[in-house]
Structure formats: structure tokens, C-alpha cells
Amino acid sequence: MCQVTETYHDDFEQNEIPSESKKCVKCKDVIAVVAIRAGDKYCRGCFELYFHHKFRATLGKNRVIFPGEKVLLAVSGGPSSSSMLRQVQEGLSQNAHKKLRFMPGIVYIDEGGALGQSLDERRQTVAKMDDIFKASGFPYHIVPLEQVLDLPSSVIMMAPSSQQQASSYKAYVDNFIRKNTCSCLTPEQKHETSLPFVQESQTEQLQQLINCFKTLTAKEDILSNLRQHLLVHTARCEGYSKLMLGDNCTRLACKLLVSISLGRGAQLAQDTSFSDSRYGDIVSVRPMRDYSAKEIAYYNHIFNVPSVFTPNLQTKNKEKSSIQRLTESFINKLQVDFPSTVSTIYRTSEKLQTASTSSSSANTCDRCLLCMCSLDTSVENASAFQATLISKCLSQTKSGGANSASSPRQNTGPTTRCCQGKEEHCETTLENRGCCSVIRAPDTTDVTSLLCYSCQLTTKDMSSVDRLPQYILSEAQIRQRRARMKEEISDFLLDD
Incomplete structure (x- = not known):
């Protein structure tokens, strides 16, 4: 038995790890420098080939990007998007084994105005990004987030898609190679754009829009939607x-749990899939979705991939400041003890499908004004969402009934005659929806009814819905007028 007075040797003998286990699992000759998982150890050369092959295999397996197409890379300066830019550079280089056949461009969204950064800080960040973009040799565009306030209403409308079918991909590639049009993949004009001039009033308006949300969760959600609209x-x-977006496997795993927490269960398939065609003519792809954040960090460190740190709304905030921040911290801590956490959540997202009308075939009026997904509010009466609406209506009716009992009814709309005072034609007032009631503009813009369930929760945290950009409010008014007109002539329409 162990005794208190027993003495032990200070230096314990350690078993030497066999040299074979330190070698690369691919070439089995060179000492490994990267250990992605327990049994996956690669040397420098094999890890580079593995990283490049996974990127091209993801694009080739999905067959979404056709030869000769113009692809816009959304680069934020972070590790994932910077690594995506390097993969495209390697794929278009002369030494590439299987060259990429699309024409790339770069876009960077400067969000410093929404975060309260000074003009000097924004210029320093843009200067760093400008150096990286010039070194790539691709045309690039630097766009401030303030431009989202001046967007047209067409940005939240589905444009007709001209995408070819995946079944004709092989024939399209063969025809492209036969014509020998590879020389057109090198862009001739290089747009060297610095930070455009931004008025101080626009920056203040953008900050007021962000600050009108009460919670950080809602601020991050609306900022993500505005950024997507501008892209x-x-x-x-x-x-x-x-x-082309730089969402990696770890980020998509966090996004899946965040979307469920925010009530976006019906939109999970579009938010986490490889391709997203909710906008019709512009298809978003995520070629970095098979990479974990660990793999990307190793690659950027070994091969000196430049990246620029840009602060966001989560910077220097506590762990429980928002649902996004808490979910990210939870997954990262769980990943340390259980290395298969991220991959399990990510593989689950691949099996999800939307049960409702697909986002690519839904009518424009049946889409959310913010996220552009199909509305999920048209559900059965015996549902949790309808129960919530009934409770809300009952609470509002009770408060409204108390006020109406003590005060006479007040007219909220115009009381002029329907036919502009021509009583010989019609005696119906505009308030009662006469023959000319289509000219009556709505008193207030009801944006909530045109949003999905998750976006309704986001706008619920707003102090005033009128703070939304004008292109969203204009589209809401157009849809309301169209719905009112359709209701008035419903007796003369044929059923589908």
C-alpha cells in the first residue's frame, strides 16, 4: 500500500512516441506540421494540396458556377474570406492543376459608420484592404454601408433567373473548352476604388437606425440583412x-442554432445551404462551408495569408450580450471537449429541407421584406403562431374597448365623397371603400404583416418602424395597395 513516508522519483519516465506517428498520413515520408484531427496529420505540402482540393471539389460537386460567369467575392478581411480569396487566386494561377473558369471580382462593405468609428479609423482599414485587393489583381469595389439607405425597391424583389440547369453543366464545360475562351478570364480593367465620400448626415441616419433597436441580438440581425441587400x-x-460568401463550417453551425433561437426554422435550408437563390438572378454560394475555423487558421498561419481585423457589434461585449454571442461561445467551448460538435451540427444542416413553398418559386408578394425568404406566417389555425396572434389581438381589443367606451368613435380616414364631391355619381365615402377608394393612401405603413416570423420579432424591438430604410417602406406601401385593390375586385377574379 502507499505510505506517507514513501519517496518517489522526481522525474518519471515518459514513453517515446514512435516516429511513424509523427509523419504525414498522406505521403508517410515527411514529418507532419498540422494535426487537424486525431488521425489526420499532414506535412506542409500535403496540407496545401488537401486544402486546395477541398475548395475545388466543393465547387465541382455542386455545379452551380458555370465557366465564364462573373463571380463577386464578398471579402470582409476576416480569416475565412481572406482564405477564400487566396483559393481563388491559386485556382486561377498558371501553375494550377485544374484551373477555375470564372471571372472573379471583390467587394468590401465598410461598416465603420454603423459601429461609430471615426473617419480616420475607417480610412486606415480601407487602406489595408486596398493593399490586399491590389495584390490579388482582381477588380474590386469598396462600398460604405451608408449606401444601403439609397437603394431602390427592386433590391428586395426577385428578378428573373437566367441560371442554367445543372444537368447541362458537362455539355456547357465541353463547349467552353472547345471554343478556347480561357483568355477572357483575365479581367482587363481593374477598379481601384478608395472609400467613397460619405455625408455625415447619412452616417448619423444609419446610426439612428441601428440604435433604435433595443437589444444587440436585433441589431446584429438587421445589420446582416442590410449587408446582404447591399451585396x-x-x-x-x-x-x-x-x-461568393466566406461562411465556414464553424460559423454555419453557430448560425443554425442562432436561427432556431430566433424563430427562423422555416428558413434554415436557405441560410445554411451551399447555394441560395432567394434573389433569383443573384445566387449566393458558400464554398468554404466544408472548412472548420481551425483548418482555416492553420492555413493562414502557415502560408502567410493576409487578413485585416475589423471590429463588429460583438467586439468587447460580454458573453451573454446577444443570442449570437452566447451561441458562438457555447459551441466553441463544447468543441474543445467534444471535437465532433461542429461537424455534427453542420451535417445536420445538410439534411434540412424547406417544407413550405421554395424560395425560388414563391411570388414576390409572398416574401419577407427583410430576409427575402418565403413568408411562414400563413399557417393553420391550430398553431402556436396563430395562438400568439389571438392573444395579441385580445390584449389590444381589451385596451381599445376601454377607451372606446368612454369616448366617441373618431374617424381616422378622410370623409370626402368617393367621386371628388360629385354626388350625382356616388354617395359612398372613401372611408367605406367606394368605387374610388383605390386612390386612398394608407394612414400608416404596416410593415409587420409583410415580414416572416423571425423578422417580426426583430422589428418588435424597434422604437419606431419608420426608421427602416425608405426602399423597404416604399415596397411595403406598394404591396399594401396591391393587396387592397385585389381585395376590392376579388368578386370579379377567377379562382386558381
């Missing part, structure tokens, strides 16, 4: 048909 608008204006 789609930039791609359309510059003639790009694909938008």
Missing part, C-alpha cells in the same frame, strides 16, 4: 451573377 445590389449593378 446583392452591388452584384447586380456590376453585372455579376454569383455572390
Whole structure:
């Protein structure tokens, strides 16, 4: 038995790890420098080949990007998007084994105005990004987030898609190679754009929009939607048909749990899939979705991939400051003890499908004004969502009934005659929806009814819905007028 007075040797003998286990699992000759998982150890050369092959295999397996297409890379300066830019550079180089056949461009969204950064800080960040983009040799565009306030209403409308079918991909590639049009993949004009001039009033208006949300969760959600709108608008204006995002496996795993927490269960398939065609003509792709954050960090460190740190709304905030921040911290801590956490959540997202009308075939009026997904509010009466609406209506009716009992009814709309005072034609007032009631503009813009369930929760945290950008409010008014007109002539329409 162990005794208190027993003495032990200070230096314990350690078993030497066999030299074979330190070698690369691919070539089995060179000492490994990277250990991605327990049994996956690669040397420098094999790890580079593995990383490049996974990127091209993801693009080739999905067959979404056709040869000769213009693809816009959304680069934020972070590790994932910077690594995506390097993969495209390697794929278009002369030494590439299987060259990529699309024409790339770069876009960077400067969000410093929404975060309260000074003009000097924003210029320093843009200067760093400008150096990286010039070294790539691709045309690039630097767009401030303030431009989202001046977008047209068409950005939240589905444009007709001109995407080819995946079944004709092989024939399209063979025809492309036969014509020998590889020389056109090198862009001739390089747009060297610095930070455009931004008025101080626009920056203040953007900050007021962000600050009108009470919680940090809602601020991050609306900022993500506005950023996506600006990316789609930039791609359309510059003639790009694909938008390449840098979402990696770890980020998509966090996004899946966050979306469930925010009530976006019906939109999970579009938010986490490889391709997203909710905008019709602009298809978003995620070629980095098979990479974990650990793999990307190793690759950027070993091969000196430049990246720029840009603060966001989560920077220097506590762990429980938002649902996004808490979910990210939870997954990262769980990943330390259980290395298969991220991959399990990610593989689950691949099996999800949307049960409702697909986002690509839904009518424009049946889409959310913010996220552009199909509305999930048209559900059965015996549902949790309808129960919530009934409770809300009952609470509002009770408070409204108390006020109406003590005060006479007040007219909220105009009381002029329907036919502009021509009583010989019609005696119906505009308030009662006469023959000319279509000219009556709505008193208030009801944006909530045109949003999905998750976006309704986001706007619920707003102090005033009128703070939303004008292109969203204008589209809401157009849809309301169209719905009111359809209701008035419903007796003369044929059923589907």
C-alpha cells in the first residue's frame, strides 16, 4: 500500500512516441506540421494540396458556377474570406492543376459608420484592404454601408433567373473548352476604388437606425440583412451573377442554432445551404462551408495569408450580450471537449429541407421584406403562431374597448365623397371603400404583416418602424395597395 513516508522519483519516465506517428498520413515520408484531427496529420505540402482540393471539389460537386460567369467575392478581411480569396487566386494561377473558369471580382462593405468609428479609423482599414485587393489583381469595389439607405425597391424583389440547369453543366464545360475562351478570364480593367465620400448626415441616419433597436441580438440581425441587400445590389449593378460568401463550417453551425433561437426554422435550408437563390438572378454560394475555423487558421498561419481585423457589434461585449454571442461561445467551448460538435451540427444542416413553398418559386408578394425568404406566417389555425396572434389581438381589443367606451368613435380616414364631391355619381365615402377608394393612401405603413416570423420579432424591438430604410417602406406601401385593390375586385377574379 502507499505510505506517507514513501519517496518517489522526481522525474518519471515518459514513453517515446514512435516516429511513424509523427509523419504525414498522406505521403508517410515527411514529418507532419498540422494535426487537424486525431488521425489526420499532414506535412506542409500535403496540407496545401488537401486544402486546395477541398475548395475545388466543393465547387465541382455542386455545379452551380458555370465557366465564364462573373463571380463577386464578398471579402470582409476576416480569416475565412481572406482564405477564400487566396483559393481563388491559386485556382486561377498558371501553375494550377485544374484551373477555375470564372471571372472573379471583390467587394468590401465598410461598416465603420454603423459601429461609430471615426473617419480616420475607417480610412486606415480601407487602406489595408486596398493593399490586399491590389495584390490579388482582381477588380474590386469598396462600398460604405451608408449606401444601403439609397437603394431602390427592386433590391428586395426577385428578378428573373437566367441560371442554367445543372444537368447541362458537362455539355456547357465541353463547349467552353472547345471554343478556347480561357483568355477572357483575365479581367482587363481593374477598379481601384478608395472609400467613397460619405455625408455625415447619412452616417448619423444609419446610426439612428441601428440604435433604435433595443437589444444587440436585433441589431446584429438587421445589420446582416442590410449587408446582404447591399451585396446583392452591388452584384447586380456590376453585372455579376454569383455572390461568393466566406461562411465556414464553424460559423454555419453557430448560425443554425442562432436561427432556431430566433424563430427562423422555416428558413434554415436557405441560410445554411451551399447555394441560395432567394434573389433569383443573384445566387449566393458558400464554398468554404466544408472548412472548420481551425483548418482555416492553420492555413493562414502557415502560408502567410493576409487578413485585416475589423471590429463588429460583438467586439468587447460580454458573453451573454446577444443570442449570437452566447451561441458562438457555447459551441466553441463544447468543441474543445467534444471535437465532433461542429461537424455534427453542420451535417445536420445538410439534411434540412424547406417544407413550405421554395424560395425560388414563391411570388414576390409572398416574401419577407427583410430576409427575402418565403413568408411562414400563413399557417393553420391550430398553431402556436396563430395562438400568439389571438392573444395579441385580445390584449389590444381589451385596451381599445376601454377607451372606446368612454369616448366617441373618431374617424381616422378622410370623409370626402368617393367621386371628388360629385354626388350625382356616388354617395359612398372613401372611408367605406367606394368605387374610388383605390386612390386612398394608407394612414400608416404596416410593415409587420409583410415580414416572416423571425423578422417580426426583430422589428418588435424597434422604437419606431419608420426608421427602416425608405426602399423597404416604399415596397411595403406598394404591396399594401396591391393587396387592397385585389381585395376590392376579388368578386370579379377567377379562382386558381
